[in-house]
Amino acid sequence: MSDxxxxxxxxxxxxxxxxxxxxxxxxGDQQTVLALRDELDNVDFVxxxxxSGWVAPDWDPAYGGRGLTRDQARQAINTxxxxxxxxxxxxxxxxxxxxxxxxxxxxxxKRRFLPPLATGEERWCQLFSEPxxxxxxxxxxxxxxxxxDDWVVNGQKVWTTMGHQAEFAMLLARTDPxxxxxxxxxxxxxxxxxxxxxxxxxxxxxxxxxxxxxxLTEVRVPDAYRISPVGEGWxxxxxxxxxxxxxxxxxxxxxxxxxxxxxxxxxxDQVIALATDLGLNQNPYWRQRLATEWTNQRLLxxxxxxxxxxxxxxxxxxxxxxxxxxxxxxxxQSLQVLAMDLLGASATAWTQDNQAPASFVEEFLRTRANxxxxxxxxxxxxxxxxxVLGLPREPDQFRGAPWREVPRS
Ligand SMILES: Cc1cc2nc3c(=O)[nH]c(=O)nc-3n(C[C@H](O)[C@H](O)[C@H](O)COP(=O)(O)OP(=O)(O)OC[C@H]3O[C@@H](n4cnc5c(N)ncnc54)[C@H](O)[C@@H]3O)c2cc1C
Numbered sequence: 001m002s003d004x005x006x007x008x009x010x011x012x013x014x015x016x017x018x019x020x021x022x023x024x025x026x027x028g029d030q031q032t033v034l035a036l037r038d039e040l041d042n043v044d045f046v047x048x049x050x051x052s053g054w055v056a057p058d059w060d061p062a063y064g065g066r067g068l069t070r071d072q073a074r075q076a077i078n079t080x081x082x083x084x085x086x087x088x089x090x091x092x093x094x095x096x097x098x099x100x101x102x103x104x105x106x107x108x109x110k111r112r113f114l115p116p117l118a119t120g121e122e123r124w125c126q127l128f129s130e131p132x133x134x135x136x137x138x139x140x141x142x143x144x145x146x147x148x149d150d151w152v153v154n155g156q157k158v159w160t161t162m163g164h165q166a167e168f169a170m171l172l173a174r175t176d177p178x179x180x181x182x183x184x185x186x187x188x189x190x191x192x193x194x195x196x197x198x199x200x201x202x203x204x205x206x207x208x209x210x211x212x213x214x215x216l217t218e219v220r221v222p223d224a225y226r227i228s229p230v231g232e233g234w235x236x237x238x239x240x241x242x243x244x245x246x247x248x249x250x251x252x253x254x255x256x257x258x259x260x261x262x263x264x265x266x267x268x269d270q271v272i273a274l275a276t277d278l279g280l281n282q283n284p285y286w287r288q289r290l291a292t293e294w295t296n297q298r299l300l301x302x303x304x305x306x307x308x309x310x311x312x313x314x315x316x317x318x319x320x321x322x323x324x325x326x327x328x329x330x331x332x333q334s335l336q337v338l339a340m341d342l343l344g345a346s347a348t349a350w351t352q353d354n355q356a357p358a359s360f361v362e363e364f365l366r367t368r369a370n371x372x373x374x375x376x377x378x379x380x381x382x383x384x385x386x387x388v389l390g391l392p393r394e395p396d397q398f399r400g401a402p403w404r405e406v407p408r409s
Contacts, residue, residue, distance in 0.1 A: 005057075005068060008074055012052050013083055016045060022244040025083050043120060049087060050119030054080065055094065059102075064115035074312065089120025091162050095247040096240050097124045097170050097227075104187070104236040105227045112224070113168070113189055125166035126238070127157040127190065127214060132161075132408055135379050137172075138181045138234060139408060142216060144173035144188065151175070151188065153196075153219040161373075163199050163212035167190050170240060171221070172233055177404040178273045184403055185233035189225040194218075206365040215328070240320060240374065246307055248374040250322030264366030265332045266359075268297045271339050274360065274368070278342060289338055295329045301328055319387040322380035329370035329377055336364040 014022050015123045017036075024032035049055050050064060058073035059065025068076060080087045088094050094117060101113050104129075116122040133140040142155025153173055163169070169190045176184030192199070196219035203209050228236035248263065266274075268362040274289055275281040281290070292402045304324050339360045350357040385391040 005066060005072060005076065006079075009054060009079055012049075013079075013085070016048050017083075017085070019331075021083070030084070032365035037084055037086075040086070043090070046086055046089050047119045047121065049080075050089065050115075050121075053118075055087060055089065055118040056098070056114075059118070063102075063110055064118040070312075078316040081126075089118070089123065091123035091166055092170070093117040093120075093122065093168070093242075094127050095169075096126060096243050099243045100170070100236050100239045101189075101227055103239050104232070105226075106149060109189075111142060111226060112402050113227075117168075122167040123162065123165060124168045124170060125160050125162045126190070126240070127160055127163075127169040127171040128240075129159045130156060130208065133160055137237070138185065139403070139406065140172055140174060140185065141172045141408065142171075143177070144186060144221065146175070146223075147220075149223050150220040150402065151223060152190075153184075153190070153216050153221055155216050157214040157216070158211075159202075159373075160199075160212045160214050161210060163214050164190070164201055164209065168192060170227070171238060174403065175233075176231055178402045180230065180400050181398075181403040181406060182234040183231060185237070186226060186230050187228035187233035187236040188221050189227055190219065190221050191225075194219050194221065198297050204366070204369070206362045208366070242318060243319035244374045245325045245380070246311065247326050248370075249304060249307060249321055263328070263332055263370055265336055265363050265370075266339055268294055268335060271335055271342070272337060275342055276302070277356075280342060286342065289341075293299050293331075293338055295336050296334070300324075300327050318381050322374070322375075323388070325374065326377050326380045326384075332367050332370050337359075338365045 007207045017040075021033060021036050024030075024036065043399050044097050047053065052075065053059075053061060053064060053066035056064065056073075057066040057068045058070055059067070061067050066073075071183075077087070098114060098117055100403075101110055101117075105113070113122075118123065125130050127142075128137055130142060137318075142157065143151065144151040144153045151173070155173065160169070163200070169343050170190055171188040171190040172182050172185055173188065175186040178184065190197075196217045196308050198215040198217070200213040200215070201209050202213060268290075271293065272281065275286055275290060280286045310318065310320070327365075343360060346354070346357045346360055374385075382394060386393055
């Protein structure tokens with residue numbers, strides 16, 4: 001590592017990318033860069049990036065970073081974006097588990113979990129939701145009981161995105177049922193290949209395998225893999241959920257939409273192109289609707305700047321992320337509805353020689369989940385009401401009662 005981190009970064013990029021890539025960046029030839037990117041092995045590139053500390057350049061080198069200041073790290077990320085390289089490992093490790101581990105875990109746990117998370121060698125999924133605990137997550141019933149150096153976990157989780165591919169999970173389990181529901185929860189890192197973990201795939205309505213049911217029977221999790229202090233899992237959960245709202249609110253600055261964009265949905269440019277292909281872009285009715293969506297997209301970007309500005313100042317994602325998340329979900333869904341309306345009958349029946357509507361329909365179906373995943377829009381509105389506007393909290397007749405005594409469906 002030299003003192004000049006900019007030189008190190010450029011040297012890394014030149015060594016790990018085809019020569020033509022560097023030339024195209026210098027010449028501002030974005031078409032060539034994007035064509036080369038399609039040929040790149042993303043997983044392998046991100047692994048090399050992570051091993052060299054560039055996935056999280058502001059982390060301590062002991063955690064797999066470069067030890068840069070926040071400002072330097074932002075410049076490094078800007079350089080990576082200018083080069084149009086993939087820079088995040090798959091799964092929810094980097095956006096969700098990492099901020100939680102950094103804020104809540106002890107030194108040994110940070111050193112154990114963060115380096116392989118940054119390289120993508122250990123991908124993470126999120127074991128929060130249960131059949132009886134979604135919006136009211138704190139009522140969760142999966143238990144963890146201490147046994148020597150381990151915890152023994154029993155319960156069922158659901159909607160686990162990437163559960164069939166992940167190596168580790170962010171697991172919430174109840175460790176003290178005699179405490180009120182928010183107080184007896186502990187947050188663990190759980191290996192997905194531990195004996196007793198059963199993954200059952202679920203197919204979403206777009207026909208894709210995206211999430212799973214997970215059954216946990218007598219699963220042993222070492223205490224060394226505990227992420228939060230015992231009984232303080234709810235505070236750590238807030239760190240994860242704040243980061244998730246931020247990730248799902250579309251507030252990250254991106255020049256190019258990722259191939260595996262988590263929210264799904266066609267972009268406004270793609271929908272305008274569809275209207276043009278269908279010969280409808282000059283029609284005043286459709287022009288008005290396209291203009292409305294285009295304007296919404298610009299407004300959303302402005303709303304998002306607030307969250308980005310906070311993140312840039314090093315503030316953790318707060319309740320204002322809920323505003324962006326609601327806005328993003330509703331904009332994304334109404335844009336896909338416009339695409340369906342433009343397609344008309346061919347959105348329900350397309351011909352063999354024209355498969356184009358299929359991908360619009362698939363994206364329309366996927367985006368229905370936007371107002372559910374990461375906390376429903378109703379719950380986000382409650383958060384805005386209570387924590388941003390200072391309105392009275394929702395009544396809860398069992399507030400403060402031991403979890404064991406609260407009736408559950
Ligand atoms: C695509 C997708 C991916 C997901 N991935 C994951 C994952 O990886 N890991 C994970 O743990 N979970 C995941 N989830 C689960 C998600 O977090 C939950 O679905 C969500 O929190 C809602 O919980 P629920 O489904 O139990 O609905 P419920 O909580 O039963 O809610 C049902 C309805 O009641 C409304 N409602 C409930 N309580 C209130 C209230 N107090 N005020 C107003 N309205 C209310 C809700 O808004 C909703 O409309 C995923 C979900 C989806 C759709």
